[in-house]
Amino acid sequence: KAGVTQTPRYLIKTRGQQVTLSCSPISGHRSVSWYQQTPGQGLQFLFEYFSETQRNKGNFPGRFSGRQFSNSRSEMNVSTLELGDSALYLCASSLGELEKLFFGSGTQLSVL
Amino acid sequence: SQKIEQNSEALNIQEGKTATLTCNYTNYSPAYLQWYRQDPGRGPVFLLLIRENEKEKRKERLKVTFDTTLKQSLFHITASQPADSATYLCALDTSGTYKYIFGTGTRLKVLA
Numbered sequence: 001k002a003g004v005t006q007t008p009r010y011l012i013k014t015r016g017q018q019v020t021l022s023c024s025p026i027s028g029h030r031s032v033s034w035y036q037q038t039p040g041q042g043l044q045f046l047f048e049y050f051s052e053t054q055r056n057k058g059n060f061p062g063r064f065s066g067r068q069f070s071n072s073r074s075e076m077n078v079s080t081l082e083l084g085d086s087a088l089y090l091c092a093s094s095l096g097e098l099e100k101l102f103f104g105s106g107t108q109l110s111v112l
Numbered sequence: 113s114q115k116i117e118q119n120s121e122a123l124n125i126q127e128g129k130t131a132t133l134t135c136n137y138t139n140y141s142p143a144y145l146q147w148y149r150q151d152p153g154r155g156p157v158f159l160l161l162i163r164e165n166e167k168e169k170r171k172e173r174l175k176v177t178f179d180t181t182l183k184q185s186l187f188h189i190t191a192s193q194p195a196d197s198a199t200y201l202c203a204l205d206t207s208g209t210y211k212y213i214f215g216t217g218t219r220l221k222v223l224a
Contacts (some may be wrong), residue, residue, distance in 0.1 A: 004155070033211065042216035043156075043201070055210040090155050100146060101203075101212065103155030 001026060001102035006091050009110045014112050018079040025072050025093030032044045032074040033101065034066060037088040046089075049074055050096070115139065118202060118215040125192055126223050133187040133218045139207035140213075142204040145178055145185050150199045150217065159200075171182075192222045 005024040034046040045058040049068035066076040092101035117133035146164040162178045175188040175197035199217040
């Protein structure tokens, strides 16, 4: 069974640009979560989707958005990039609430 | 506010010894707690889950305890090996909100 796949693996952008990250969950997993990881803040919850519905959103500005498609694949978008958005963005899938998370290897975003 | 603390940023131990990592939380009443392992440049990997009504859980050389009175979990690796060197993260569920709160992690180094 294939794991969680995130693309691209690395991304370099400049301030003001926007970026779209993609996540393909494990087959059969309908819940997809996104986390931002930085050395200072650790893993911070961005949002969670289940069957195309966003069920929760973390404390991030509206520049961060996401969506989930009918095949459970998910994308997140960050608009008007800032230097502080440089981070490892991790996607995790699970069968549902109270279940363990399966993480992808992440997308390392660098904003110059 | 909700907060999770892991005892130290880094922990060095000799091969063969038992490593003990601590996770303390405040302002939570989690239904369960999870531990993950993260290697550099990779996403976290699930290790163990312990529920609030369980005192202890074991898996091979790993043992987790959960004290809801002290609001603390201890994670033990017995007979540690250099291959156990990684960052270990604890995570709490926030029931009904579909998100996990992660600690900042403890970087464990097992010296040969």
